[in-house]
Structure formats: C-alpha cells, structure tokens
Amino acid sequence: MAPTNTPSIQLANIWTAAGDGQRDRVKELVDAGTDVDSHDDFGYTPMHAAASYGQLEMIEYLISAGGNINVADFDGDTPLFVVETPEVARFLIERGADPSHKNSEGITAAMNAMTEGWREVAEEIAKTTGETLTEEPEDNDLAHVAMGDDDEHDEFMQQVHNVMQRTEEGQNRDDQLRGLVSQMVMRQIQEDKTEK
The missing domain is CATH 1.25.40.20 (Ankyrin repeat-containing domain)
Incomplete structure (x- = not known):
C-alpha cells in the first residue's frame, strides 16, 4: 500500500x-x-x-x-x-x-x-x-478633569461616592465607576476644545 x-x-x-x-x-x-x-x-x-x-x-x-x-x-x-x-x-x-x-x-x-x-x-x-472629535489633552489626569465647573465637579464626586459606597456594600461597580470617569474625561476634553 x-x-x-x-x-x-x-x-x-x-x-x-x-x-x-x-x-x-x-x-x-x-x-x-x-x-x-x-x-x-x-x-x-x-x-x-x-x-x-x-x-x-x-x-x-x-x-x-x-x-x-x-x-x-x-x-x-x-x-x-x-x-x-x-x-x-x-x-x-x-x-x-x-x-x-x-x-x-x-x-x-x-x-x-x-x-x-x-x-x-x-x-x-x-x-x-455628529460627534466632535478632539485630541486628548496632554495633562489628562483626573485632577485636570475634575477642575471643571463646580456644579459638574460636585455632581461627579457625588456619583463616584455613590458607586464607592455600593462597592463597600459588596456590589461590584467597577464598570459604573469606569464609565463615570470616562464621561468626565470626555466632557473635559470637549470643554478644552471649545475654549481653544
């Protein structure tokens, strides 16, 4: 064979x-x-x-x-x-x-x-x-992002606090926290672009 x-x-x-x-x-x-x-x-x-x-x-x-x-x-x-x-x-x-x-x-x-x-x-x-595209700012850390409008900053910090509190209660909220931070970063990028 x-x-x-x-x-x-x-x-x-x-x-x-x-x-x-x-x-x-x-x-x-x-x-x-x-x-x-x-x-x-x-x-x-x-x-x-x-x-x-x-x-x-x-x-x-x-x-x-x-x-x-x-x-x-x-x-x-x-x-x-x-x-x-x-x-x-x-x-x-x-x-x-x-x-x-x-x-x-x-x-x-x-x-x-x-x-x-x-x-x-x-x-x-x-x-x-219809999105407005912007480059990320060089200083894109959270301190920079959080420097925006006081009302927005307070609202953001309250939302972060709420997510962290639910996390302490045993609920995994990493995705929510990541989403909040991303939204705040994108909002700041948009504002920076508008100011230029």
Whole structure:
C-alpha cells in the first residue's frame, strides 16, 4: 500500500477563519451548528474578527447567515470598535452598525478610534454621529478633569461616592465607576476644545 501524501491540516476555528476570510470554513462550521455570533474566551465574535481584518465579503456572509452586526463583546464593544480603516467603518454603518453605541465604559466607536490613533476611522464614524472629535489633552489626569465647573465637579464626586459606597456594600461597580470617569474625561476634553 502506497503512503498517502495528505498533509496534516489544522482546521481553523470560526474566529480565525472569519478573520482570515475563509468563507468555506466559516460556512462549514455554521452549517454544523456553530453559532454565527459565538464569543471566544475574550468575548470576540466572528463579526469582530472579520471587521478587524477588513474582510468585507466575510461580513456580508455573516450577516446573511444571521449574524448581528451590532453584537457586543464582553466590554460592550461592537465590531465597529475594532475597524482600522474608514472603508470598513463605512461598510458596517451602511449595513446597520450603530455608530452611537457606547460600550461599558461609555465610549463610542469614534472615541475609541481616536484613542487607538485611527483618526480617519474616527472621522468617518463621526460623519454619521455628529460627534466632535478632539485630541486628548496632554495633562489628562483626573485632577485636570475634575477642575471643571463646580456644579459638574460636585455632581461627579457625588456619583463616584455613590458607586464607592455600593462597592463597600459588596456590589461590584467597577464598570459604573469606569464609565463615570470616562464621561468626565470626555466632557473635559470637549470643554478644552471649545475654549481653544
């Protein structure tokens, strides 16, 4: 009997296959019962992978297979949060991606893109949302942020106090605290931009 020359092929999981644009492999997995919106151990979905790697045909396939273009990972980030080109951002928005969605930290995809250094992506998303984009101030620590309007400062400090008190009572409120701080930082950035 002659030996067969079939190499050992490691089959890609749905997330890797989606990111690599392997439509046949993704279809095979979906047909076998894999949830098209399944999360990996980090909350990433096939839609996130396809968006991150700019796999437009894969995104179309995932949508046609029932994939949710606004599926969120464990941090509340949708696929629009991971795109690295304005073309992919526009493609997702044209297919129903919600550019106004805020993740668990209260950040939009446009704000996230600015933080990641993807200014063109942020500008593309902001065309839809009307968000004003600003660079982060050099002095962006909490002391700087808290120096704003006294009423806002008092309100912010009261909200932080409330979250901390609930934490002491045994409730985990890290996400709420992170969201409050993010909102205050973004408010201060907006005010700094207005003053310039």
